[in-house]
Amino acid sequence: MISRFFVKRLSVKKGATVVTKVGRKRLVGVVLLFFFLVFFFGFGVGITQGRYKDVSLALQIIPYIKFNYYKPVSLLHLLDIYVQKGNIQDLLASLDDPYTRYLSTEQYAELISETEGSYGGVGLYLEYKEDQLIIMRPMKGTPAEDAGLLQGDEIIAINGEPTKEMAQEVAVAKVRGPSDTKVKLTIKRRNNLFDVELVRTIIKIPTVEWQVKSDPVAGKIGWLELSQFNENTAADLEKALAYFSEEKVTGLVLDLRYNPGGLLNSAVQVASKFVRNGPIVYVQPRTGREMVYPAIPYEGPEFPLVVLVNEWSASASEIVAGAIKDRNAGTLVGATTFGKGVVQDVIPLWGGGALTLTVANYLTAGGNSIHEKGITPDVLVGTAEEKEDLIQKYTDDTGGDRQLKGEAYQELQKIDEKQKEKALEVLREKILHASWQEKEVA
Numbered sequence: 001m002i003s004r005f006f007v008k009r010l011s012v013k014k015g016a017t018v019v020t021k022v023g024r025k026r027l028v029g030v031v032l033l034f035f036f037l038v039f040f041f042g043f044g045v046g047i048t049q050g051r052y053k054d055v056s057l058a059l060q061i062i063p064y065i066k067f068n069y070y071k072p073v074s075l076l077h078l079l080d081i082y083v084q085k086g087n088i089q090d091l092l093a094s095l096d097d098p099y100t101r102y103l104s105t106e107q108y109a110e111l112i113s114e115t116e117g118s119y120g121g122v123g124l125y126l127e128y129k130e131d132q133l134i135i136m137r138p139m140k141g142t143p144a145e146d147a148g149l150l151q152g153d154e155i156i157a158i159n160g161e162p163t164k165e166m167a168q169e170v171a172v173a174k175v176r177g178p179s180d181t182k183v184k185l186t187i188k189r190r191n192n193l194f195d196v197e198l199v200r201t202i203i204k205i206p207t208v209e210w211q212v213k214s215d216p217v218a219g220k221i222g223w224l225e226l227s228q229f230n231e232n233t234a235a236d237l238e239k240a241l242a243y244f245s246e247e248k249v250t251g252l253v254l255d256l257r258y259n260p261g262g263l264l265n266s267a268v269q270v271a272s273k274f275v276r277n278g279p280i281v282y283v284q285p286r287t288g289r290e291m292v293y294p295a296i297p298y299e300g301p302e303f304p305l306v307v308l309v310n311e312w313s314a315s316a317s318e319i320v321a322g323a324i325k326d327r328n329a330g331t332l333v334g335a336t337t338f339g340k341g342v343v344q345d346v347i348p349l350w351g352g353g354a355l356t357l358t359v360a361n362y363l364t365a366g367g368n369s370i371h372e373k374g375i376t377p378d379v380l381v382g383t384a385e386e387k388e389d390l391i392q393k394y395t396d397d398t399g400g401d402r403q404l405k406g407e408a409y410q411e412l413q414k415i416d417e418k419q420k421e422k423a424l425e426v427l428r429e430k431i432l433h434a435s436w437q438e439k440e441v442a
Contacts, residue, residue: 131165147196318341
């Protein structure tokens, strides 16, 4: 799976939610007049230089940015940038916002496919960080894991094409493809470069996986892993909780590590299974009223709860983790989360493409902004710095060695296992404490 680190308000079946219908005739008139002048005085020259070929997109996108972007932006500034740059991609880049970008028809289809449960690919969680396309981790049992790719590896080229300044959706589309076809990734691990050729396969994405574990101290424990938040996640979670109730588990571990987020409504639905009342998240657009998303009524079972998070838990994951922490519904264990505290809308455009536009900040249930800060767990273990030191140790001199890749991967897995062990330790304490309280009441 290719991750996307933003909460997106997107209806896959009915099309994306448009933030605001731009009915401001005055602004549209100004934009049209501007482009008439551009056309009259310099459009022909610009076209001969390869500029203004996407003027119809600019006509749609500039009003959306002016009225709905989460930061104030001058119309004249937007028009001036477009005249200077001559294309919409450079105009959007001038906002210096990695989450606001134009999607072609193919890229928009790629975005929607993330919520459909499977795709042809190699099994990687990816994210751009400081303009580098970074591997969060390979998925278990996939070509990426079999090739020895590691958390923290940078993909600098896909089939020989550099990824620097490549839009995330373009990178996604190039890595994905029909099953049984090949893709070559050029990997940078510290100062070492090497190529990996992978054969794509069908990657299935179960958004909720659950099992019952037997613990010598606490008895039966429910273990939940959420890989992303899509339209089916809350319903699948409810099935898991019902199963845990039948099995009479004594407590739950909710694993949100490496979860890049997804749909805002899905995050609210999931959080509502653990936070029974009050607000889940506050969304604050630049203009208009603050939107408060309250907990959705749920009458299902309640259990002592521990939530696992790490530096790749982002966006919708942080909404859920933040609500649980702020409302004391459970204990967070692991590493400080990613820190993605802004919201995007996906706006379909004429011609089949779409605009992802940052439209708001959000605050967690306790009114806390986590953007570029993340959520610090109640119990810190296996931090990002610890993993960075480990990768440094294994890749200083011999990062291209296949055997050492395997050893480094195993060591990274040990850090993840250490987090699991700590989560179980904390959950045992919560279960025993709850048991003592019940005896005192009796």
